[in-house]
Amino acid sequence: MNEELIKELEARLIFLIGGPRKEPGAKTPEEWAEAERIMDELEKLKKVKLVRAEKYFLPVSKLAKNAVKLVNGDLGDPGKLEVDQRKKINVFVSVGMYDHDESLILPKKYNLYLDAVQMTIGSLTDSNAQYFTAEQVYRTMNGIPTEVYISPQAVEATTTAINQLRNLWVTIDRSEELKAYKKLKGLSIIQKKSILPFNSTITIKNQAGRQITAYKLEELPPLYQYSKDRGEIHSLPIELMNIKGLRTSAQNTALKIWLLQQIESMKPGKTGKRRDSTIKINTLFEALKYDIIFNSSSPRADKAKYIKQIKTMLDSWTDQKYIKGYKENKKGRSLESITIIL
Numbered sequence: 001m002n003e004e005l006i007k008e009l010e011a012r013l014i015f016l017i018g019g020p021r022k023e024p025g026a027k028t029p030e031e032w033a034e035a036e037r038i039m040d041e042l043e044k045l046k047k048v049k050l051v052r053a054e055k056y057f058l059p060v061s062k063l064a065k066n067a068v069k070l071v072n073g074d075l076g077d078p079g080k081l082e083v084d085q086r087k088k089i090n091v092f093v094s095v096g097m098y099d100h101d102e103s104l105i106l107p108k109k110y111n112l113y114l115d116a117v118q119m120t121i122g123s124l125t126d127s128n129a130q131y132f133t134a135e136q137v138y139r140t141m142n143g144i145p146t147e148v149y150i151s152p153q154a155v156e157a158t159t160t161a162i163n164q165l166r167n168l169w170v171t172i173d174r175s176e177e178l179k180a181y182k183k184l185k186g187l188s189i190i191q192k193k194s195i196l197p198f199n200s201t202i203t204i205k206n207q208a209g210r211q212i213t214a215y216k217l218e219e220l221p222p223l224y225q226y227s228k229d230r231g232e233i234h235s236l237p238i239e240l241m242n243i244k245g246l247r248t249s250a251q252n253t254a255l256k257i258w259l260l261q262q263i264e265s266m267k268p269g270k271t272g273k274r275r276d277s278t279i280k281i282n283t284l285f286e287a288l289k290y291d292i293i294f295n296s297s298s299p300r301a302d303k304a305k306y307i308k309q310i311k312t313m314l315d316s317w318t319d320q321k322y323i324k325g326y327k328e329n330k331k332g333r334s335l336e337s338i339t340i341i342l
Contacts, residue, residue, distance in 0.1 A: 050131060050204075050214070053140045056236045057123040058257075059227035060264045063091055063172075064119075067223055068290060071095045071110040071170075089180050092173040098194070110168070111290035112254035116141060117161045118196055119257065121217065122224030126233075131202070131214040134158040141253055143242030155212070157250070162215070165196035170222050187229055190222045197221065234264045243316045246309060254291035255306065256313055258284070263323065263340055278329070278339045281307065307335055314338070 062083050069075050070093045079093045095110070120141045124132050135150055138158045144150065172190035198215040220228065227233050240260070246252055259279075268274040285292060285303070294302040314326045327339040 050133065050136055051124070051127055051129045052146055053124055053127040053129075053238055055123075055127065056120075056140065056143075056238050056241055057126045058234050058236055058260055058264060059119055059122070059224055059232065060234050060261055061227040061230050061232035063093070064223065064227045064232070065261050065265070067093075067115050068110055068112050068287075072290070083177060084180070087180055089176045091177065094171040094173075094192075095195075096169055098167050098169060109290040112258055112288060113250040113291055114161055114165060115223070116253050116257045117158065118165050118221040119224055121162075121196060122221045122228075125217055125220055126228075131216050133204070133212055133214050134162055135212060137162070138248075140238070141241060142248045143238050143240065144248075152210075154248070159213075162196060165221075166194055166198065168195045169193060170195050172222060172226055174226070183231070184229060190226060193222055195221055195223060236260065236264075237320075237322075240317060240320060240322055243313050246312050246316075251288075251292050251306070252309060254288055255310060258287060259310065259313060263317075263342075266340060266342060277342060278337050280337045281335055284310075310338070314340075 063070070063081060066075070066081055070079060070081055073079070075081060079095075081091050081093065083089055083091050117137060120137050121132055124136065124140055129136070135155045135158070138144070138150060138154055139146065139148075169192050170190070171192045174184075174187075175189055178184050178187060178189075197218045199218040200216045202214050202216070203211050204214050219225070224233075241256070243252070243256065262279055266275055266277045285306075292302075292306060311326075314323065317323050318325050324341040326341055328335055329337040329339060
């Protein structure tokens with residue numbers, strides 16, 4: 001992927017260091033500065049390793065499933081989440097925007113699509129990716145193989161999301177659970193840091209020969225890290241992310257991630273207990289209210305469209321034997337809920 005770019009840079013470096021000189025035995029300061037920049041760039045390029053994720057690592061902690069509500073202050077007491085009802089243990093989440101890039105247009109509300117992007121980057125990092133690109137994030141989120149064409153518009157939309165996440169910071173005060181759970185011993189409060197803490201970028205070439213940006217993460221995204229610390233990351237086959245016959249829109253990505261989190265949470269835990277496997281349609285749309293905005297002139301038609309897409313996802317996962325099937329529960333002619341058959 002980077003061989004041509006490496007050759008171009010090496011040729012330029014040879015010219016700068018060994019090419020014609022304006023004065024015998026000397027180079028201009030500008031030429032030396034450029035040569036040093038190219039050497040640094042070459043060192044990074046030769047370390048770049050873009051991987052295709054074989055698994056999708058999905059956070060399923062209570063915080064992960066409520067991140068959008070927490071960030072937007074939808075839980076009544078802003079930033080407070082009760083993670084253990086029996087022990088009355090709370091986690092407190094603070095979120096804000098850095099002011100280093102005031103020109104960056106942020107969405108009115110944090111949504112599940114943005115959350116899915118940071119989850120995907122965490123998933124890539126746990127797949128041993130040293131660097132990630134917007135194209136790679138898009139492919140992983142949608143289970144798209146490397147040989148399949150991705151439009152520049154799709155990559156641009158993912159790049160925008162990456163920049164938006166970088167401009168948001170989060171603090172996770174988990175001091176109550178750190179005292180309560182021995183398995184978290186040695187950890188600390190997740191201090192204020194970017195939701196997407198990458199510290200450097202490099203320009204590489206993709207398979208089409210276009211120059212693109214690759215990002216290097218300083219550490220895992222803090223919202224993803226929280227679930228990992230609790231051991232609440234589930235490994236899914238990457239093929240589940242690819243829903244045949246369905247457009248890979250931001251709304252469908254949000255729907256897909258939400259449904260997968262719900263289904264994974266329905267599976268029995270260590271105690272053998274399992275939660276109810278019925279999803280209420282109104283609950284689903286309320287959870288995705290920042291991602292799915294119904295057309296005011298035809299909300300019923302919009303709702304029917306998304307219900308059809310939900311069933312396409314469930315049909316796909318049934319064919320892949322991820323679930324055994326599902327049952328539609330109607331009230332009159334309206335779909336009231338869907339029961340997942342595990």
